[in-house]
Amino acid sequence: MILNALEKVKAAVTKTLRDRVQAVLDASVKNDVNVVNENLALAKSELAAALGVSRPTLNAAMDELTASGELEGIIQKGNRYLLDLEHCHLIADHMKIKSWNDSVGSKHIIVDVNMKGGTGKSTVSVNMAAGLSYGMTERKRCLLIDLDPQGSDRNFSQPDMEKSKDILTAVDLMLADYEKDEDYNDYHKYVERVGHKALVKMSCQPTQYPNMDILASFPLDDRFNQFVFEHFKDDYMSAMSLLKERVIDQVIDDYDLIFIDCPPSMGPIVWSALEAATGIIVPVTPKNLDWMATVTFFQQLPKRLAQLPSKGKNLQWFKILLNNVDQEHSRDSVMVSEIQNAVGAENMFLRVIDRSTAFEVASQNFRTVIDIRPKDDLVNPKQLSNAKDCINNVCRELVSILKSHPGV
Numbered sequence: 001m002i003l004n005a006l007e008k009v010k011a012a013v014t015k016t017l018r019d020r021v022q023a024v025l026d027a028s029v030k031n032d033v034n035v036v037n038e039n040l041a042l043a044k045s046e047l048a049a050a051l052g053v054s055r056p057t058l059n060a061a062m063d064e065l066t067a068s069g070e071l072e073g074i075i076q077k078g079n080r081y082l083l084d085l086e087h088c089h090l091i092a093d094h095m096k097i098k099s100w101n102d103s104v105g106s107k108h109i110i111v112d113v114n115m116k117g118g119t120g121k122s123t124v125s126v127n128m129a130a131g132l133s134y135g136m137t138e139r140k141r142c143l144l145i146d147l148d149p150q151g152s153d154r155n156f157s158q159p160d161m162e163k164s165k166d167i168l169t170a171v172d173l174m175l176a177d178y179e180k181d182e183d184y185n186d187y188h189k190y191v192e193r194v195g196h197k198a199l200v201k202m203s204c205q206p207t208q209y210p211n212m213d214i215l216a217s218f219p220l221d222d223r224f225n226q227f228v229f230e231h232f233k234d235d236y237m238s239a240m241s242l243l244k245e246r247v248i249d250q251v252i253d254d255y256d257l258i259f260i261d262c263p264p265s266m267g268p269i270v271w272s273a274l275e276a277a278t279g280i281i282v283p284v285t286p287k288n289l290d291w292m293a294t295v296t297f298f299q300q301l302p303k304r305l306a307q308l309p310s311k312g313k314n315l316q317w318f319k320i321l322l323n324n325v326d327q328e329h330s331r332d333s334v335m336v337s338e339i340q341n342a343v344g345a346e347n348m349f350l351r352v353i354d355r356s357t358a359f360e361v362a363s364q365n366f367r368t369v370i371d372i373r374p375k376d377d378l379v380n381p382k383q384l385s386n387a388k389d390c391i392n393n394v395c396r397e398l399v400s401i402l403k404s405h406p407g408v
C-alpha cells in the first residue's frame, strides 16, 4: 500500500518540483553516466580479490545469478568482462559476504566543519564518502548531507527521472512542522499520506555508488538560521535537535556512515550538525590565514558544545585533517609543525591530502577523484593518482578511527 502511495507521490512531486530536479540534471548532463559507471566497474579478478573469494567461487555465484536472470548487462571489453557497481553489490549480497553492518555494526555521524571557507570541507566530504562507498570489502552504506545552502554536493548525485524522488532538503525536513502555511515545498501535500519518515527517505538522492546517497541543499536553506533566532527566541538551542531527530534518526537504519558537509560559518545550522555528530573532521589548509580562522573556531567550540541540548556528550572524537598541502619543496612544513604543536598530533589525521589539480578538475566535472580514470584525459595522471592515494589513505585511517569508537 505504501508503495502505491509513494508511486503517486513520486509522480506528483516529480512534476511540481521539476525546477529542483532540473537544477541537478542541468549539472549532470555534463557528466556522462556511462563513462562513470565504466570507470568504477571491476574486472572479475578485482572483485574476487576485494571480496576475498576464489575465481571459481565467484564464477559459480555469477552463473547462479545469470541463470535466475538477475545478472544482466555485463560490460564486455575485448575478452574482459567488467562488472559495474550494481553487479558487484548484487554478487556480494548473493554470496552473503559480510558488510560493515553485519560485521562491525556501529553507525557514525561525521561532520566536516570549519568556519573558514575554502579549506576543503566539501572536497573532503564528497571524496571521502565516495572513497568509502567504493570499497567492496565492507560495503559501507554512506549518506552525505549537504547543509551548505550553496548546495555544491548535489552535483555529485545522479538523478534518474525514472527513479526520481522529491528533492526536499535537510532544512525543509527540519522546519516542516513550523512551515505549514509557507510554500517553500510540497511537504504538507504528501506527509499525511506517506508520513515524515518516507519523505526523508525519498529525499536522499542516489549517486553513482549504489551504497551512497546525497541529501541535497538549495539556496532557500539559508532561511534556517534566521528562522531559529526568530521562532525559538529565548530557547533557540532547543532547535538544535531538529537535524538529528527529524532527519538523521529517520534514516539511520539505512546507513552506516553519515557525512555532514557544513557551510563556512558558526551558526544554528552548524550547531545542529554538532549536536548530531559522533565525530568531527576539521579540514585545514596549512596557510597562516586559514589557521587563524581555525583557531577562532576552536576557541568557540567548547562553549558551543556545552550549550547544546546533549551538552556535546555524543561527540566521541575530533581530528584536524590537513588538506591542500603543498609537498613541493616542503613549502608548508613550518605551518604543519606549528599546527601539530598547537593541537597535539593525536588530534590530527596522520595522513594528509596533498594539493592536486585533480580535486578541482573533478569538481568542475561533477565527479570525484575516485571515479576519474587516466584515460578520461581530464587531468595529469600523476596528479590524479596522487589525489586517489591521498583519499584512499585518509579513508583507511578514518575506518580505523571509527573502529576504535562505539559510534551509535
Ligand SMILES: Nc1ncnc2c1ncn2[C@@H]1O[C@H](COP(=O)(O)OP(=O)(O)O)[C@@H](O)[C@H]1O
Pocket: 116, 117, 118, 119, 120, 121, 122, 123, 124, 264, 323, 324, 325, 353, 354, 355, 356, 357, 358, 359, 360, 361, 363
Ligand atoms: N587538496 C586540494 N588540492 C587542490 N585543490 C583543492 C583541494 N582541496 C580543495 N581544493 C579546491 O579548493 C576550493 C575550495 O574547496 P571546498 O571543498 O569547496 O572548500 P569548502 O567546502 O571548505 O569551502 C575548491 O575549488 C576545491 O576544488
Ligand SMILES: [Mg+2]
Pocket: 121, 122, 123, 148, 152, 262, 263
Ligand atoms: Mg563547501
